[in-house]
Amino acid sequence: MAHGTTNREKPRIYGLMAEFTSPEELLEAARRAFAAGFRKMDAYSPFPVDGLAEAIGFHRSRVPLIVLIGGILGCLGGFFLQYWVSVVDYPINVGGRPLNSWPSFIPVTFELTILVAALSAVFGVLALNGLPMPYHPVFNVERFELASRNRFFLCIEATDATFDLDGTRKFFEELSCQGIYEVDF
Amino acid sequence: MASNQQNQPAEAGDSLPIIEPGHTFGSITDKISSIVLTGRTPWFWYVGFGLSFILVLGLFFCIAAVITIGVGLFGIMIPVGWGFDIVNFVWWIGIGHAGTLISAILLLLRQKWRQSINRFAEAMTLFAVACAGLFPLIHLGRPWYFYWLVPYPSTMGIQPQFRSPLVWDVFAVSTYFTVSLLFWFLGLIPDLATLRDRARGRIPRFIYGMLAMGWRGSAIHWHRYEIAYLLLAGLATPLVVSVHTVVSFDFAVGLVPGWHSTIFPPYFVAGAIYSGFAMVLTIAIPLRKLYGLEDFITMRHLKNMGMVLLATGMIVAYGYLIETFMAWYSGDIFEKYMMMNRMFGPYGWMYWLLILFNILIPQALWFRSLHTNVIVLFLIAISVNIGMWLERYVIIVVSLHRDFMPSAWGMYSGTIFDYGIFVGTIGLFIALLFLFIRVLPMISIFEMRELVHEEEAKND
Numbered sequence: 001m002a003h004g005t006t007n008r009e010k011p012r013i014y015g016l017m018a019e020f021t022s023p024e025e026l027l028e029a030a031r032r033a034f035a036a037g038f039r040k041m042d043a044y045s046p047f048p049v050d051g052l053a054e055a056i057g058f059h060r061s062r063v064p065l066i067v068l069i070g071g072i073l074g075c076l077g078g079f080f081l082q083y084w085v086s087v088v089d090y091p092i093n094v095g096g097r098p099l100n101s102w103p104s105f106i107p108v109t110f111e112l113t114i115l116v117a118a119l120s121a122v123f124g125v126l127a128l129n130g131l132p133m134p135y136h137p138v139f140n141v142e143r144f145e146l147a148s149r150n151r152f153f154l155c156i157e158a159t160d161a162t163f164d165l166d167g168t169r170k171f172f173e174e175l176s177c178q179g180i181y182e183v184d185f
Numbered sequence: 186m187a188s189n190q191q192n193q194p195a196e197a198g199d200s201l202p203i204i205e206p207g208h209t210f211g212s213i214t215d216k217i218s219s220i221v222l223t224g225r226t227p228w229f230w231y232v233g234f235g236l237s238f239i240l241v242l243g244l245f246f247c248i249a250a251v252i253t254i255g256v257g258l259f260g261i262m263i264p265v266g267w268g269f270d271i272v273n274f275v276w277w278i279g280i281g282h283a284g285t286l287i288s289a290i291l292l293l294l295r296q297k298w299r300q301s302i303n304r305f306a307e308a309m310t311l312f313a314v315a316c317a318g319l320f321p322l323i324h325l326g327r328p329w330y331f332y333w334l335v336p337y338p339s340t341m342g343i344q345p346q347f348r349s350p351l352v353w354d355v356f357a358v359s360t361y362f363t364v365s366l367l368f369w370f371l372g373l374i375p376d377l378a379t380l381r382d383r384a385r386g387r388i389p390r391f392i393y394g395m396l397a398m399g400w401r402g403s404a405i406h407w408h409r410y411e412i413a414y415l416l417l418a419g420l421a422t423p424l425v426v427s428v429h430t431v432v433s434f435d436f437a438v439g440l441v442p443g444w445h446s447t448i449f450p451p452y453f454v455a456g457a458i459y460s461g462f463a464m465v466l467t468i469a470i471p472l473r474k475l476y477g478l479e480d481f482i483t484m485r486h487l488k489n490m491g492m493v494l495l496a497t498g499m500i501v502a503y504g505y506l507i508e509t510f511m512a513w514y515s516g517d518i519f520e521k522y523m524m525m526n527r528m529f530g531p532y533g534w535m536y537w538l539l540i541l542f543n544i545l546i547p548q549a550l551w552f553r554s555l556h557t558n559v560i561v562l563f564l565i566a567i568s569v570n571i572g573m574w575l576e577r578y579v580i581i582v583v584s585l586h587r588d589f590m591p592s593a594w595g596m597y598s599g600t601i602f603d604y605g606i607f608v609g610t611i612g613l614f615i616a617l618l619f620l621f622i623r624v625l626p627m628i629s630i631f632e633m634r635e636l637v638h639e640e641e642a643k644n645d
Contacts, residue, residue: 023638030404043404046210046379047634053408063412067420085336085344094348107353107431111360114424118364118417122371125413129406131374132398139401145382147402148375150210150634 014137014185015041015157016168017144018177023049026152029175030055033156036171040160044138044153066124067117074116078109141181155183201485203298203636208480210634217630218383220476226623229475234619240612247605248323256326258602265585265597270324272577273607275432276460277317277614278358279453279573282425283461284310285365288372289421292414297639298489300632301481305472305621306465307369312617313464314362316610321354323606350434357431364424368417371410374400375631429457436580442523443584446511452504456573459497459543463569466490468618470563472627481628484557491562494569495550501576502544519589531596532583535575542572 020026023045030043034057043052053059082105086092091099126132138144138155147153156168165182172180251258261268284306291299322328334355336344345352377397384390400406433453436444466487473482512524527536546568549555556562587594599607621627 044402045404045407046214046402047375047631047638048407048411049404052404056404058405058408061409061412063409064416067413067416071420081336082347086347090342090344092346094346097348101348104348107350107427107434108347108356110427111353111356111424111431114420114427115360115363118367118420121413121416121420122367125371125409126398128409129403131400131406132395134399136399136401144401148379148382149214 012185013158013165014140014183015155015160015163016165016172017138017141017153017155017181017183018172018175019143019146019179019181020152020154020175020177021150023047023052023152025176026154027052027055029154029172029177032175033154033171037162038156038160038168040157040163042155042157044144044147044155046148046150046152049152062128063121063125066128067121070120070124071113071117075109075113077116078112079105081112082108137183137185140184143179143181151178201488202483203485204301204633204640205480205483206640208637210637213481213633213637214379214383214630217481217626217628217633218380220622221380221624221626222384222389227475230619230623234616234623237612237615237619240609241616243605244609244613247602247609248319251323251602251606252328256324258600260598260600260603262595262597264588264593264595265582267324267581267585268597269599269603269607270320272574272581273610274317274320274324275453275577275581276574277313277320277610278361278432279429279457279460279577280464281310281313281317281361281365281461282429282454282457283465284308284313285361285368285421285425286458286461287465288368289418289425292418293422296489297636298486300636301478301628302465302469302486302490303632304369304372304629305468305618305627307365307372308618308621308625308627309464309468310365310461311362311369312614312621313461314358314365315617316614318358318362319610320606350431350438353431354435357428361424361428364417364421368421371414371417372629372632373625374398375402375410376626376629378402379630380626426454429453441584441588442517442519443508443527443580446508448504448507448511452501452508455497455500455504456576459494459501459569460573462490462493462497463566463573466494466562466566467570470559470566472622476622476627478628481633484559487559487562488556491550491556491565494547494565495556498543498547498550498569505540505544522587523584526587527579527583530583530587532579532586535583536579539572539575539579542568543576544572546572 018029020029026043026045027049030041030052033041034055039057041056043049043056045052079102083100086101086105087099093099138147138153141153143151144153156163158165169180259268259270261270284303287299287306288303291303322331325331334345334352345355347353374397377393378400381390381393381397384393430450430453433449437446437449439445469482469490470487473479509524512520515521527533547565549561549565582597586597
């Protein structure tokens with residue numbers, strides 16, 4: 001096991017983790033940790049907790065922009081797919097109607113807009129979250145399997161500038177947490 | 186009408202809880218995940234899956250016969266070129282709509298009661314669309330050429346004709362299936378992580394672990410996740426409306442009397458939601474009983490779904506009324522004849538049965554003593570399922586069998602292969618549902634935890 005180290009170049013552990021029993025306690029702890037100057041940390045909960053991401057200093061998400069770009073690409077791609085097929089590649093004269101009969105291209109354009117936007121939403125969120133990720137140090141904590149059941153965790157990472165094992169442990173002890181665990185790599 | 190009834194439930198509905206009191210994060214997690222993680226499969230699972238799988242075997246046989254011998258095995262013959270295949274296609278696609286409606290539209294409307302029914306309703310959507318997708322493929326006659334519908338780099342220099350609504354259908358249905366699958370899977374990821382952490386066997390742990398992709402419930406991940414989920418709901422909402430609209434265009438764009446009508450898109454979408462909610466009720470009522478989930482799928486859910494049935498049923502009734510009125514008001518001899526033939530022609534009995542099953546019987550939902558009675562709700566749901574199938578039969582077959590020229594009139598009836606494939610897809614649908622219930626959580630666990638948290642906050 002790691003012993004108290006202040007060697008920030010090569011931390012021997014991933015971080016220090018505290019366990020809480022309610023989302024309110026976790027939210028409070030996250031706010032206090034941020035106020036105490038910790039920045040490299042993450043909170044873990046079995047369901048989304050309002051304001052938790054903001055409490056640990058995460059404000060802007062790029063998901064909406066990715067979806068917007070996906071939607072625009074799908075829309076243009078859908079329309080020009082039909083335009084290219086009907087006007088350029090294989091023009092068919094159907095009862096003298098114009099080759100670029102755009103109103104009849106709308107349904108496919110619409111469907112492809114939705115399709116590409118939805119694909120970029122799902123794959124965008126997975127990519128931003130770095131999933132799939134087969135291994136992560138937090139899973140080394142035995143109690144962490146309750147993070148998907150009824151327990152709430154806050155992990156301050158050893159790479160944080162203000163992290164030192166004893167000081168962080170003391171910080172956690174002042175909070176109403178259930179347990180404090182060292183997270184091995 | 187629909188939104189009114191959803192937003193302002195009757196007084197009795199407000200007092201009914203959306204989750205029975207006394208549940209904690211842990212008890213919810215354990216109860217829902219134990220259905221999947223138990224080593225003992227209940228007897229009714231074997232019975233249900235076994236019986237439905239027999240029907241699936243029948244489906245395989247019929248499909249094999251139709252592919253080897255040809256579509257001559259079906260009852261279709263000019264003038265009725267669209268028979269059971271298209272009736273069943275429209276019926277199944279319609280059923281799928283309720284899943285998306287529950288998961289997307291009710292999410293945007295902040296209807297909390299959706300949370301215990303959205304997961305299996307979404308699964309139902311997927312399986313219904315899968316069943317629907319089979320029919321056009323079989324109907325092609327040479328299904329191995331299905332990819333001709335897709336604009337692929339063809340060496341023959343021939344591309345799909347995008348002015349045809351049938352090509353729109355391909356895009357609409359395949360987009361619908363893909364987006365429904367994504368929506369369902371995104372919702373499943375946190376629950377798969379729960380199963381990964383709760384599973385005791387090595388193999389289930391490995392499989393759920395792979396599927397959960399390392400989800401660890403990080404606050405930043407949840408933040409992005411919730412935004413993406415909401416955006417997907419926003420995308421799925423217009424999509425679900427567009428799918429049955431495009432299906433109705435298949436008819437409305439044609440010149441056949443009874444099809445060529447501008448009311449078709451809204452009338453089809455309302456009918457789709459109607460049949461879909463009927464199917465959700467048909468599945469939810471036995472499920473909650475068999476698995477003892479009355480705490481999560483409460484009377485409130487059943488009653489709310491009954492109200493949606495009533496509202497959409499009235500829209501469908503309005504559609505029938507306007508169709509009849511327009512046939513008379515248009516002064517068009519063919520339209521007028523179509524309506525008379527529909528009511529009093531050789532298939533007239535079907536029309537009146539349809540009115541009975543779809544319009545008259547569901548009126549029982551007006552009465553509180555009836556819409557809070559589980560058995561009555563179940564019977565009404567079955568009645569609507571039958572009624573909506575008859576509606577599609579009446580629209581498709583009865584319109585086609587006598588169009589303009591009396592010399593070109595004919596009669597139609599399904600053959601044993603038509604019925605075999607139809608009943609087979611019902612078996613496929615039920616078999617897939619049973620598999621789903623056995624291996625995946627049928628109720629969204631993390632959303633139920635959220636619900637418990639909100640209920641606690643409300644009580645404090």
